[in-house]
Amino acid sequence: MRYQDCLHSIRQLNEQFRHYKSIESLFELDQWSMLPAEGAAYRQQTAAFIGEQKNALYCGDQARRVADFLSGVKLEELDNDIDRALVRIFRARYRNAVHTPVDLLREYNLMKAECMNAWKQARQAQDYGIFRPYLARAFDLKKQIALSINPDAPAFETLVGMTDEGLQVQEVSEQFDRLKTGLRSLLNRLQTGHAPETVPIPDCDPEQMERFAQRLARELGYSSERGSFNNRVVHAFTSFMGPRDARVSTYRNGSYNLIFTYLHEAGHAMYASGSSQEIIDAGLWGGVEGGFHEANARFFENMVGHSRAYWSHYYPQLQAELAPFRDISLDAFYAVTHQVRPTPRRISSDEVTYSLHAILRFELERDYFAGELSADDMAQAWNDKYEGYLGIRPQNDTEGVLQDMHWAGDYIGYFQSYALGNIYTGQILQAMHEDIPDMDARMARGDLQPIYVWMQDKIWQYGCCYTAGELMHRLTGTGLDAQPFLEYLERTYGALYGIS
Amino acid sequence: MRYQDCLHSIRQLNEQFRHYKSIESLFELDQWSMLPAEGAAYRQQTAAFIGEQKNALYCGDQARRVADFLSGVKLEELDNDIDRALVRIFRARYRNAVHTPVDLLREYNLMKAECMNAWKQARQAQDYGIFRPYLARAFDLKKQIALSINPDAPAFETLVGMTDEGLQVQEVSEQFDRLKTGLRSLLNRLQTGHAPETVPIPDCDPEQMERFAQRLARELGYSSERGSFNNRVVHAFTSFMGPRDARVSTYRNGSYNLIFTYLHEAGHAMYASGSSQEIIDAGLWGGVEGGFHEANARFFENMVGHSRAYWSHYYPQLQAELAPFRDISLDAFYAVTHQVRPTPRRISSDEVTYSLHAILRFELERDYFAGELSADDMAQAWNDKYEGYLGIRPQNDTEGVLQDMHWAGDYIGYFQSYALGNIYTGQILQAMHEDIPDMDARMARGDLQPIYVWMQDKIWQYGCCYTAGELMHRLTGTGLDAQPFLEYLERTYGALYGIS
Known part of the structure; x- marks a missing residue:
C-alpha cells in the first residue's frame, strides 16, 4: 500500500x-x-x-x-x-x-x-x-x-476524550476549578449588588412566537436552503444530516425562552453546515463534536442573543409583532433575561450559574469512575453538591439526580462539554472583538453579517479538521482558558448589578 | 447447505x-x-x-x-x-x-x-x-x-411483472379490454340519463378539513399507534416504514377532496401495517405491491368512502364541523362526489373514467416497448387516445403527455396498477358482500369494524406472502376479473343517473 x-x-x-x-x-x-x-x-x-x-x-x-x-x-x-x-x-x-x-x-x-x-x-x-x-x-x-x-x-479519561477529543481530564479539571471559583465569587458579589427590577412576561401565541424566533434564526444567517424547522420535539436539538443540511428541531411554546432556543440551535446548525467544499470532499464536515460545537450554539444564544446591542435592534420588532411585549420596556426585558437565580435545573438556569450545573455533574462522573463514589451514594452526593455550589438543595430525586435523561440516554462522560462550551465562547468573543472592534455597534444596527463572516472564516469552514484545542490555538494562541468567559460575565453582570 | x-x-x-x-x-x-x-x-x-x-x-x-x-x-x-x-x-x-x-x-x-x-x-x-x-x-x-x-x-412483460408480480401482459390486456368496453358503454349510457343536479362546494378552513379527514381515517381503523400524519407534501403518499409503522403524507387543502385522499392513504397504511406476527417475523410484511396495494387504498376511498351508506352516517358530522356544508344537502354532496365528467387529468378524474386514464397509458407503454410507437409520436398518440376513449383532447402537452411525473420518476411499466386496483376492488367488494350481507346497514350506523376485521382477516394479515393472483383465488376462487367492478359502477351510477 x-x-x-x-x-x-x-x-x-x-x-x-x-x-x-x-x-x-x-x-x-x-x-x-x-x-x-x-x-x-x-x-x-x-x-x-x-x-x-x-x-x-x-x-x-x-x-x-x-x-x-x-x-x-x-x-x-x-x-x-x-x-x-x-x-x-x-x-x-x-x-x-x-x-x-x-x-x-x-x-x-x-x-x-x-x-x-x-x-x-x-x-x-x-x-x-x-x-x-x-x-x-x-x-x-x-x-x-x-x-x-x-x-x-x-x-473516564477515555470517555471524556471520546466526546471532547484531545482534552485531558486534568486540564479540564484545572479550568473548571478556576471557572468554579470565579463563578462562585461572582455569585456572592451579585448578591451584594442591586438586582435590577423585573416584571413577569406573559406567554404569547405559540405560532407568533415561533415565527418571530425562526426569523431571528434566519437573520443570524441560518439559511432555509440549508435546513428546515421542525416543532414537534420535546427537547430542542439540531440534526447534522449532510454537509449542507442541518435541521433545527424545537417544541411549540409561547415563552420568550423559545427565542434563545432557536438562536442556540441555529448556532449548531450554521456550524454544522458551514464547512468549505474542500472539507466536505474529505468527509470532515459538520464541526468538532462536544464542547466546541456547544460553544458555537451558546455563542449565538448568549454572546449575541443576550446582548443589549442585539436587542436594541430587535426589541422594537418584538414589541411590534408580539402584543404582550408592548408594555414591557427594553430595560425590563434585559433584566428578566439576565436574572441570576440558582435553581436545581440546568436547562432553565441563567448564564452565570449554568456552568456550575455542568461542572458538578462532571465531578460526580469523575468520582464515580475513580471508584470514590458509588451508585448508592449518587443521589445524596448530587444534592450535597447542589447545596455546596449553588446554595440550593433539590426537593426530591426528580428535581435532583433524575432531572434529565442524559445518564439514561448514553450521555456519560459528556457533561464537561456544557461548561467547556461556555469557556470557549469567552475565548471566541475575545478573539472576535479584536478583529471586529465595532461589533456591538454593528449588532445594534442589526448588522450581523460581520459575525457570520468571522465565524465562517475562522471556525466553520474547517469542519472537524482541527480539534478544539488546535482551533483555539489558531484563534487565540493559547489553549483552554476560563478567564475570558469570567471577564465577560463580570462585565455584563457587574454593570447590571452595579458591582463593577 | x-x-x-x-x-x-x-x-x-x-x-x-x-x-x-x-x-x-x-x-x-x-x-x-x-x-x-x-x-x-x-x-x-x-x-x-x-x-x-x-x-x-x-x-x-x-x-x-x-x-x-x-x-x-x-x-x-x-x-x-x-x-x-x-x-x-x-x-x-x-x-x-x-x-x-x-x-x-x-x-x-x-x-x-x-x-x-x-x-x-x-x-x-x-x-x-x-x-x-x-x-x-x-x-x-x-x-x-x-x-x-x-x-x-x-x-414490457418483465417490467409489468416487476410491479404486478405474477400477471401476464396478455391477461391484463384482456381484462382491460373488457373494462374499457364496459366503461365506454356506461359512459355513453350515462350521457342519455339525467345527471343529478350539483352545487358548488366552497373550500373550507384547511385546518378544520384536515382534522375532520384525519378523524375519518382513524375511524376506518388507521391507528395513531401505527402511523402518523404529515401534511407537508405536494402529492399524497403512504410510507411503509416498518411492520407496524405506515405514515400518511398529504398536502394542506380546504377542498372536500382531501377527505378522499385521507381515506385512500389510510387504506394503503392499514394494509401495510396489518400483517400477522408470523408474516412479520418472516420479513413478508407490508402487502403486495402494485395494483393490489392500490386496491386496498381505492377500496376505502371509493367502495367505503364514496358510498351513500358511509355518508349517511358521516355527513351530519361533516355539516356540524365544517360550516360551508350546512347549506348543502346529503343528496347534493353525493351528486357532486359522483359527478361523471371526462377530464384530461387522471388525478382529478371521477370513479367511472379513472381506469380509462390508466388503461390508455398502459397501452401507450405496451406499444412503445413493442416498437410500434416512438417517442416522437408519443404526444400525438396520447392526445388521440384521450379523444378516442374519453372524448376530450388535451389542449397542450402539459395537460397531456406531461401531466404527471411518473415517466420522469421511474414509474415505467407501472400504470396498469391503477386500473388493476379498481378491478380488484370490485372483486373484493363482491367477496365482502357475501360474507357481510348487512355491510351497508352497518356502515350507515357508523360501524366500520366488520370491514376492518374482514380486510385484516382475509387480506392484510398475509402481507406479501401471496401474489395478488393467489389472494384473489383464495378470496373468490377465480383470477383477475373486471366484471364485478363494472357491475358495481352500473349499480351505483345507474341508479343515480336513472338509467338502470
Whole structure:
C-alpha cells in the first residue's frame, strides 16, 4: 500500500461512515417527531443493523491494511492539515471499532432501552432507588468499554476524550476549578449588588412566537436552503444530516425562552453546515463534536442573543409583532433575561450559574469512575453538591439526580462539554472583538453579517479538521482558558448589578 | 447447505433488505417534506450508497449459495406457504440484482435526475419536445435493464411483472379490454340519463378539513399507534416504514377532496401495517405491491368512502364541523362526489373514467416497448387516445403527455396498477358482500369494524406472502376479473343517473 492509496481508503471509509451517521441523524429526528409508538421496536432493529454496518466498516480488511500501513507514521510527517485530520480521525474510529468487544456493545445497547424505561419510572415515582441499579449497570458497562478501548488510561479519561477529543481530564479539571471559583465569587458579589427590577412576561401565541424566533434564526444567517424547522420535539436539538443540511428541531411554546432556543440551535446548525467544499470532499464536515460545537450554539444564544446591542435592534420588532411585549420596556426585558437565580435545573438556569450545573455533574462522573463514589451514594452526593455550589438543595430525586435523561440516554462522560462550551465562547468573543472592534455597534444596527463572516472564516469552514484545542490555538494562541468567559460575565453582570 | 440453512439465509437477507427499504422510505418521506434544497445532492449520494448496499446483499456468496441450492427446487415441493413466499421473493430479488448490469443501473440512475429536470422544464414551456429525448432515453435504458434480467421475455412483460408480480401482459390486456368496453358503454349510457343536479362546494378552513379527514381515517381503523400524519407534501403518499409503522403524507387543502385522499392513504397504511406476527417475523410484511396495494387504498376511498351508506352516517358530522356544508344537502354532496365528467387529468378524474386514464397509458407503454410507437409520436398518440376513449383532447402537452411525473420518476411499466386496483376492488367488494350481507346497514350506523376485521382477516394479515393472483383465488376462487367492478359502477351510477 502506498501513501496515496492509504489516504484514498480512509476517504472511502470516511464517506461511508458519514452516510451511516447521516441515517442515524435522520432516525433520531424521526424518533422524536414522527415515529409512531408501535414503530419503535422495528426502528430499533433497523438502527442496530445500521450501527453494526457502520462498525463493520472499520473491522474489515481495508481498515486493517490502512491501520498497518499507518502504524509507524507520525501525524507531523503528513503532507497537510486535511491528511493529518483524516489519519487522526481514522485512528480513533478504528481503535473504537476494533477494540470494543461486540458482546459488550450488544449488552450495553440492549440494556439502554431498559435503562431509559427505569429512568422514566423512577422520575414518575420521584424515587432514585428504581433507577439506581440501571445507573450502576450503565456506568459499569461504559467503564468496561472504555477500558477495552484503552487499557492504559483511566476509563473516564477515555470517555471524556471520546466526546471532547484531545482534552485531558486534568486540564479540564484545572479550568473548571478556576471557572468554579470565579463563578462562585461572582455569585456572592451579585448578591451584594442591586438586582435590577423585573416584571413577569406573559406567554404569547405559540405560532407568533415561533415565527418571530425562526426569523431571528434566519437573520443570524441560518439559511432555509440549508435546513428546515421542525416543532414537534420535546427537547430542542439540531440534526447534522449532510454537509449542507442541518435541521433545527424545537417544541411549540409561547415563552420568550423559545427565542434563545432557536438562536442556540441555529448556532449548531450554521456550524454544522458551514464547512468549505474542500472539507466536505474529505468527509470532515459538520464541526468538532462536544464542547466546541456547544460553544458555537451558546455563542449565538448568549454572546449575541443576550446582548443589549442585539436587542436594541430587535426589541422594537418584538414589541411590534408580539402584543404582550408592548408594555414591557427594553430595560425590563434585559433584566428578566439576565436574572441570576440558582435553581436545581440546568436547562432553565441563567448564564452565570449554568456552568456550575455542568461542572458538578462532571465531578460526580469523575468520582464515580475513580471508584470514590458509588451508585448508592449518587443521589445524596448530587444534592450535597447542589447545596455546596449553588446554595440550593433539590426537593426530591426528580428535581435532583433524575432531572434529565442524559445518564439514561448514553450521555456519560459528556457533561464537561456544557461548561467547556461556555469557556470557549469567552475565548471566541475575545478573539472576535479584536478583529471586529465595532461589533456591538454593528449588532445594534442589526448588522450581523460581520459575525457570520468571522465565524465562517475562522471556525466553520474547517469542519472537524482541527480539534478544539488546535482551533483555539489558531484563534487565540493559547489553549483552554476560563478567564475570558469570567471577564465577560463580570462585565455584563457587574454593570447590571452595579458591582463593577 | 441444508434446506433449513437455506431458509435461514433467505430470512437473513430478507431482513437486511427490508431494513434498507425502510431507510429508503424514510428518505422519500423526508425528501418530500423536510429536506432543504442544498441537502438534496448529499442525500442522493447517501441514497445511492444504500441502494448499492441493498443490491450487494444479493450479489454476495451467501445469496449465490442459496440460489445454487434452490436451482432444482420447485415451489410446490416446499413445506408451507411462508417458505414458498420466501423462496419466490428471494428468486425475484436475486434475479434482479445479479442480472442488472451495474453500469446500466448507474447510467439510468444518473440520468433520472436530468430526466426529472427536463420534465419540469418541458411542463413549464408546455413543450413535449424538451422532454422527448429524455423519455426515449429512460424507456430505452429501462428496456435494456428488463432484457438483461430476462432475455427470454419481452421487456414490457418483465417490467409489468416487476410491479404486478405474477400477471401476464396478455391477461391484463384482456381484462382491460373488457373494462374499457364496459366503461365506454356506461359512459355513453350515462350521457342519455339525467345527471343529478350539483352545487358548488366552497373550500373550507384547511385546518378544520384536515382534522375532520384525519378523524375519518382513524375511524376506518388507521391507528395513531401505527402511523402518523404529515401534511407537508405536494402529492399524497403512504410510507411503509416498518411492520407496524405506515405514515400518511398529504398536502394542506380546504377542498372536500382531501377527505378522499385521507381515506385512500389510510387504506394503503392499514394494509401495510396489518400483517400477522408470523408474516412479520418472516420479513413478508407490508402487502403486495402494485395494483393490489392500490386496491386496498381505492377500496376505502371509493367502495367505503364514496358510498351513500358511509355518508349517511358521516355527513351530519361533516355539516356540524365544517360550516360551508350546512347549506348543502346529503343528496347534493353525493351528486357532486359522483359527478361523471371526462377530464384530461387522471388525478382529478371521477370513479367511472379513472381506469380509462390508466388503461390508455398502459397501452401507450405496451406499444412503445413493442416498437410500434416512438417517442416522437408519443404526444400525438396520447392526445388521440384521450379523444378516442374519453372524448376530450388535451389542449397542450402539459395537460397531456406531461401531466404527471411518473415517466420522469421511474414509474415505467407501472400504470396498469391503477386500473388493476379498481378491478380488484370490485372483486373484493363482491367477496365482502357475501360474507357481510348487512355491510351497508352497518356502515350507515357508523360501524366500520366488520370491514376492518374482514380486510385484516382475509387480506392484510398475509402481507406479501401471496401474489395478488393467489389472494384473489383464495378470496373468490377465480383470477383477475373486471366484471364485478363494472357491475358495481352500473349499480351505483345507474341508479343515480336513472338509467338502470
